[in-house]
Amino acid sequence: MTAYARGLLHEPPVKPERPQFSSGPTVKFPGWSLDKVKTASLGRSHRSADAKGRLKYAIDLSRELLGVPDDYLVGIMPGSDTGAIEAAMWTMLDPARPATVAAWESFGNVWIQDAVKQLKLPNLQILSADYGQIPDLTTIPQRNDVVFTWNGTTSGARIPNTDWLEKGREGVVLNDATSAIFAQEMDWPKLDATTYSWQKVMGGEAQHGMLILSPKAVERIESYDPAWPLPKLFRLKKGDKLNRAIFEGATINTPSLLATEDYIAALEWAKSIGGRKALIERADANARIVLDWIESTPWLRNMVSDPALRTNTGVCMVFQGDWYDNLPEDEKAAVPKKIVKLLEERNVGYDFNGYRDAPPSLRIWCGGTLEQEDIKRLLPWIEWAYATVKGAA
Structure with missing residues (x-):
């Protein structure tokens, strides 16, 4: 037990050099400064070749650093992780199919409310647990679509493994990985839609999310037309096909190129350290x-x-x-x-x-x-x- 724990009320002698300990937006990478953020794309249309090139570079760096399989798609989405995971839910969860939403903290419980109150999925299994615990994920049928949060951002509980997901399972798997990805390995072959935001592990700016789709997810999106209205920000299809331009840097709405450059700087730093x-x-x-x-x-x-x-x-x-x-x-x-x-x-x-x-x-x-x-x-x-x-x- 230290002197402080014994109740001696003198202040410790040294302070952290960087006092930012927030869980999102998180602290910038060591050595970050504004002059490390490139600005040539600022003031340009996000549809210009140069700006689209920078957006695609952010996508490509993300793919490289995360080890995303070559046949998966990586795209930039509006609305942070929330926009990305809800776009996946709105466009992939078919009421005609059974689904499970598993939650053990605040954000997972929001996805439960989406499934119950907004999408009103009729054949829905809800798995929930108190803060600090995880429900029995082995009770999820393999034919069910699944929505889960890899790492409980507000509880500190994460899944220990993906053994509860069988390879080749019938249902699609939607993974909110925002406070896990870049800090924990993703089991890509078992994941169909994975989402995260720049503001979490990489210390980027808020309001931009990422959506990573497996070939199985693409097949679901192209074969299923939701009965409910889709806001423009959730529309992933062009005609009957996935709009693949979204995954090449043509974002659904106007992104912040300053935030994009800041994210790129964080990715380049991560690459430089290993x-x-x-x-x-x-x-x-x-x-x-x-x-x-x-x-x-x-x-x-x-x-x-x-x-x-x-x-x-x-x-x-x-x-x-x-x-x-x-x-x-x-x-x-x-x-x-x-x-x-x-x-x-x-x-x-x-x-x-x-x-x-x-x-x-x-x-x-x-x-x-x-x-x-x-x-x-x-x-x-x-x-x-x-x-x-x-x-x-």
């Missing part, structure tokens, strides 16, 4: 620092009880112990907010409170754009802040 393997190693090492600290801190526990399900990106922790357990519920909810406020006021750490719908908690982002030293410097400050909040109670 690509996907290096990003995963960095996230694993960062998360290990936090996971070990939680285990050694008596007034904290990981929100995810099973170590096999613990993420290496947004690590979530809840409070425990006699002092905290005896607080009224409203005072329990205030503890993490007070800790974050104390550290934000001192420019030590920003935006590491738990998600608003999650249990009262802290959530520290550990993706590959974080530096180990900054995480190591943050943790004693959290101990100091906890002791300060407890001492003032």
